Amino acid sequence: MTGGREGAVVIVAGLDEAGYGPKLGPLTVGWTAFQLAPARGRAPATPPCLWEKLGAAVRGQGDGDPAKLWVADSKAIKPRKDGLKQLELALLAFVGSRAGAARGGAPAPATLAALLEALGQPAARYAEIPWYGDLGGVRVPAWSWSGEVAARALRLVECGARAGVTFAGAGVRVLDEHVYNRQVAATQNKAAVLGDTFVDLARQLRAAFEGPIDLACDKQGGRAAYTDLLARAFPGCPLVVDHEEPELSRYRVETPRGPLRVTFRPEAERTSLPVALASMMCKYLREMFMLRLNEWFGARVPGIEPTAGYGSDATRWLVDVQPALPRLGVPLDALVRSR
Numbered sequence: 001m002t003g004g005r006e007g008a009v010v011i012v013a014g015l016d017e018a019g020y021g022p023k024l025g026p027l028t029v030g031w032t033a034f035q036l037a038p039a040r041g042r043a044p045a046t047p048p049c050l051w052e053k054l055g056a057a058v059r060g061q062g063d064g065d066p067a068k069l070w071v072a073d074s075k076a077i078k079p080r081k082d083g084l085k086q087l088e089l090a091l092l093a094f095v096g097s098r099a100g101a102a103r104g105g106a107p108a109p110a111t112l113a114a115l116l117e118a119l120g121q122p123a124a125r126y127a128e129i130p131w132y133g134d135l136g137g138v139r140v141p142a143w144s145w146s147g148e149v150a151a152r153a154l155r156l157v158e159c160g161a162r163a164g165v166t167f168a169g170a171g172v173r174v175l176d177e178h179v180y181n182r183q184v185a186a187t188q189n190k191a192a193v194l195g196d197t198f199v200d201l202a203r204q205l206r207a208a209f210e211g212p213i214d215l216a217c218d219k220q221g222g223r224a225a226y227t228d229l230l231a232r233a234f235p236g237c238p239l240v241v242d243h244e245e246p247e248l249s250r251y252r253v254e255t256p257r258g259p260l261r262v263t264f265r266p267e268a269e270r271t272s273l274p275v276a277l278a279s280m281m282c283k284y285l286r287e288m289f290m291l292r293l294n295e296w297f298g299a300r301v302p303g304i305e306p307t308a309g310y311g312s313d314a315t316r317w318l319v320d321v322q323p324a325l326p327r328l329g330v331p332l333d334a335l336v337r338s339r
Contacts, residue, residue, distance in 0.1 A: 010035075010036050010038060010047075010211065010213070011033050011034070011035055011036075011168060011209045011211065011212065011213040011214070012033070012034045012036060012047045012050065012213075012214050012216075012274055013031050013032065013033040013205055013213060013214065013215045013216070013274050014031060014032055014215070014216045014217070014268065014272045014274025014276070014277065014278045015029070015030070015031040015198070015205075015215060015216075015217045015218075015275065015278055016029075016030070016217070016218050016268070016269065016275050016276075016278040016279040016282060017194065017279075017282055018074060018279065018283040018285075018286045019286045019309075020190075020194060021310065022308070022309040022310040022314060022337070023310070023311075023314040023315070023318070023336055023337055024177075024309030024314050024317070024318075024335070024336065025177070025286060025289055025290045025293060025309040026174045026176050026177070026180070026285075026286055026289050027174075027180055028172065028173070028174050028175070028282040028283075028285050028286045028289075029172070029194065029198070029201060029282060030119065030170060030171055030172035030201065030282050030285075031170060031171050031172075031201055031204075031205050031274075031278055032094070032167075032169075032170040032277040032278045032281060033167075033168040033169055033170065033208070033209070033213075033274065034050060034165055034166065034167055034168055034273075034274060035165070035166040035167075035168040035209075036048070036164060036165055037165075037166075038164075046214075047214050047216075047272075049273075050165060050272075050273035050274070051071070051273050053163040053164075054156070054159050054160065054163060054165060054273070055159075056068075056158075056159040056162075057152070057155045057156045057158075057159040057160075058070075058071045058090075058156075058273070059071070060072055060273075060276075062076070062077070067151070067152070067155070068152075068155075069086075069089060069093055069094075069152055069156070070089075070090065071090055071273055071276050071277055072269065072276050072280075073267070073269035073270065073276055073279055074087060074269075074276075074279040074280045074282070074283035074284075075279075077283075078287075084142075084143045084284070084287060085143040085144050087283055087284040088140070088143050088144050088149075089141075089144050089149060090277065090280050091277075091280060091281050091284050092109075092115075092140065092141055092144075092149045092153075093149050093152035093153045093156060094153075094156065094167045094277065095108060095109065095115070095118055095119075095167075095170070096108035096150065096153035097153040097154075097156040097157050097160070097167050098167050099118070108146075108149065108150075109140060110139065110140065111135065111136050111137070111138055111139055111140060112135040112136075112138035112139075112140055112288055113135040113136040113138070115140055115285075116172070116174070119170050119172040119281070120170075120171040120204060121171075121172050121173060121174055123135050123136070125176075126174075129177075129178065130296060130328075130330070131292060131293045131296035131297060131335075132289060132292050132293070133292065133296070138288070140288075142291075168208075168209065170278070170281060171201055171204045171205060171208070172281060172282065172285060173197050173200060173201060174285055175193070175197065176289075177334060177335060177336070177337055180193065180337055180338075181333065181337060181338045183196065184338050185338070190339040194220055195229050198217075198220065198229055199229055199232050199233040202215070202229075202230070202233040202234075203233050203234075206233075206234070206255055206257055206260060207257070209258075210257045210258055211257075212258050212260075212261075213259070213260045213261070215260065215262045215263070216263050216265070216271070216272040216275050217264045217265075217275070218265075218266070218267070218268040219249075219264050219265060219266045219268070220264070223264070224244060224246045224249055225244055225249065226249055226251065226262070226264055227239060227251070230253055230262060234260070237253050237254055237256075238253070238254040239251060239252070240252040240253075247265065247266065248263070248264070248265050249264040249265075250262070250263045250264075251263075290307075290308065290309055293309075294306035294307065297321055300324065300328060301320065301321050301324045303320075304317065304320050304321055305317070305320075318336065
């Protein structure tokens with residue numbers, strides 16, 4: 001999955017998040033990466049459109065061939081009646097294509113714990129949180145079936161082989177309520193928590209591959225400048241600002257493992273398939289955690305309706321559940337996000 005320094009192989013990656021704004025549930029941040037085999041042995045000056053490269057296996061719109069994976073901003077997919085299934089099919093098919101499950105190799109992850117481990121997020125710590133519990137007992141896929149996933153993974157492998165594109169991997173951080181609140185208390189700023197997680201994941205991505213990386217990211221809050229985050233992620237590495245405006249910020253970092261170009265833009269999910277897939281991955285994992293939360297409290301608080309964890313709906317849910325918290329031994333500050 002790695003390549004030579006200048007010109008042999010280039011990694012095109014995208015980073016996004018889900019759950020920055022709600023009162024309940026985790027903040028999930030992650031990256032996805034693709035390996036390109038450049039024409040004539042040279043890395044492309046700008047990343048190609050992967051929707052076009054993988055057009056025989058993926059689609060960017062909700063309509064079209066249902067055998068193709070729908071890869072787009074999770075905010076466009078999730079509200080659909082089959083939204084959770086589409087999120088799941090895409091993530092598991094891409095992960096399965098890398099694992100080799102589509103070619104009879106290593107099996108794709110069959111539990112939520114195994115999926116998290118495959119994405120670089122240790123799962124054991126969530127067993128300490130009653131409403132998440134043992135994620136090794138949570139089967140995936142949950143909304144589709146394994147045959148659908150395997151067929152799409154195989155199609156990805158075959159299409160990618162023709163196009164010179166390979167899914168190279170992904171990384172994720174799922175910050176549960178306890179971790180999130182602890183980090184907010186340390187920084188007094190939830191934007192700083194997102195920034196710290198970006199630094200962690202940028203380092204993880206850079207360590208995973210040798211050679212050129214082109215990383216696209218959605219804009220983080222109202223930021224237009226990201227030199228401080230990149231300098232923290234790669235201390236001592238030469239950093240060049242190519243462009244810095246509200247609508248586009250672009251940087252180059254020369255690291256010991258190879259050059260890294262990082263671009264931040266609003267709604268990056270519309271122009272970068274890796275960002276769109278990262279958005280889908282983060283949303284899917286957050287939804288799986290919220291499903292666990294709703295199931296746990298639903299079994300212990302009669303009549304309580306599930307919540308997505310946002311705004312007035314989260315407030316409604318908390319009013320209903322709060323009288324039961326002493327009986328359940330759940331402190332309010334262990335359940336509700338502080339900011």
